[in-house]
Amino acid sequence: MKPAPFGYAKARSLDEAIGLLGQQPDGVKLLAGGQSLIATLNMRLSEPRLLVDINGLHELSGIRLDNDHLVIGAMTRQVEIERSADIARHAPLLAKALPHIAHPAIRNRGTIGGSIAFADPAAELPACLTALSAEIEIAGPSGKRTVRADDFFKGLFETALGPQDVLTAIRIPTALADHRCGFDEFARRLGDYAIVGLAATARANGAGLKDVRLAYFGVGATPVRASRAEVALAAGDLDKAVASLSGDIDPQDDVQENAAVKQHLAGVLLRRVAKQMTEARS
Amino acid sequence: MSSLQCDITLTVNGETIRETVEARKTLVDFLRDDLGLTGSHVGCEHGFCGACTVRLNGVIVRGCLTLAVQCDGAKVETIEGLSDTGECADLQTAFETRNALQCGFCTPGMLLTAQELLASDRVPSREAIREHLSGNYCRCTGYHAIVDAVEAVAKARAGSGT
Known part of the structure; x- marks a missing residue:
């Protein structure tokens, strides 16, 4: 049409x-x-x-370091994030996630800010920013403000952005030596919207993990933190973490899959992503 | 300040074009309907199939997810331009000899997408070829012959040092 x-x-x-x-x-x-x-x-x-x-507003584009934060302009194309050495070093979760976002021709054009503002519940970037404890910078008629990713996604395609607000940048704490991250998703075809996906961060704690943040996508109206599983994983009990997902997420049937399959796949992803994080070396 | 119709100036396949377009007109419809460049195809019109793939300022984009009005001042290249310059003549020959097309609807998009991959990764693995072409649907070939053709051209280009 x-x-x-x-x-x-x-x-x-x-x-x-x-x-x-x-x-x-x-x-x-x-x-x-x-x-x-x-x-x-x-x-x-x-x-x-x-x-x-707003494609002509070059001040909204680019990746830069600001002390212990990485600042990504809202109009930065996804392909730039995919190829950025700063992203690979300071926010490796994004480097892992980017190849899963649509296809090369779309990543050449699509922006990080657009994906965040659109807030598709099955999209990768909103979950990544949630896992990364990112902050979202917003400019509006009454000035600038910053909203934490945990508070930004309000509902289905609904965010903290008001009708006159412009999302201007994303701020991500740079990864320290003990930073660990993991990412995986199930999709029908590489680049399609996920059936279920998981973006995760943690800090190394000896052979284990602490400060675990698990952000699922494709299982609710917004990215969903699996808080019980986070606690269990930090306690070193992966089986308990997988079992506790039934209390953390409540996926619904959708055009891609039914709820029971999604719930099962969420557990499979947790095992895979936990392995990525515990096997990683700084 | 805003307008339903806009004047745009751009280059298409090296030629300067000045036109007045409706703001709502997509780039691929502009190329096909206003300029008669029907090599870029209109498939799904929502970014899934890749048949409308063209180059905008040197990188491939979806012609159905870009507005013509956004291309004011831009450089656009289509399969007609790449065919005229011979830039992907070896890919075109390989597609033909390996039966990497049947109806040909997806072929212009496949060629532009493959050409971009080979420009950045001289000899990609078959997996990398499949990943890069993942946004381009072909309903005839089953993709195997397409991957064969792209792989063969990659090896031939690397071997000849071009």
Whole structure:
């Protein structure tokens, strides 16, 4: 199908983008990489009156170190994150996850900020940011603010972003020597949305793990922390961690799989990801 | 400030183009309907099939997930351009000789995608070829012959030092 008619404005500054968002409440969408938005326009699942293109705002793009944080501009293309030496060193979880996100032609265009703001419950990046204790920087009409990833994802395709807010950057604590991470997912075809996926971080604690963060995706409306399994894994009891997933996540049937299969696959992923984290060497 | 119609200037296969386009028109529809470049195909129109793959400023993108209006000032290349310059002539020959196509609908997208892989990874493994082509559907061949063709060209290019 073809999109319904809409207006187009290319923002020349962040302030202009914020101003344009306020002109037509509910009828304006920001155009970042467009790899989800334009698909929804083509299918007429969304019919905005105006698209505000922020691809010209180069200040929103790039990866830099800010003391003990890695700062990734919202408009940084996924391919740049995939290939970045800084990401591989300071946020290796993202380097593991990126090849699972769609396909090369889509990663050339898709942005990290777009994926986070869209908040698809089966997408990789929201879960990664949750596992990484990332912070999300937002600019709006009343200024700038920062929201923790744990507080950012509110519901199905729903985030802490207000109607006039622009997601500007992601802040991730840089990985220390004892940082461990793991990532895996089940998908029908490499690059498809996950049936179930798991992004995890921890700190090495002798042969074991501590400060475990397990963020599942594809099992609920938002990334879901498996808090009971986190405690069990930190106590070194993998079997108990897998068993406790039934109290942590409550996947529903969807177009890809039924709930029982998803619940089973979540346990398989936990064993695989725990192995990645315990076998890793600094 | 905003408009349903926009004037754009871009280069397509090396030629400067000035057109007025509807904001809602996708790049692949612009190439096909306004410029008559029908080598890029319209399949699923939501990013799954890869038949609309074209190059935008040197990297492959989905022609159905990019708006023509976003290409103001950009450099666009299509299968017609790559065919004219002979950039992927060896891939085209290999696809033909190895029966890596039947109906040909996916072939332009496959060629652009394979050409990008071979530009960054001179002799990729068969697994890497499959991964890179994972976003391009072929409903005729079963992919095996396509992987064969890409692998053969990779080895031939590496062997001839080009």
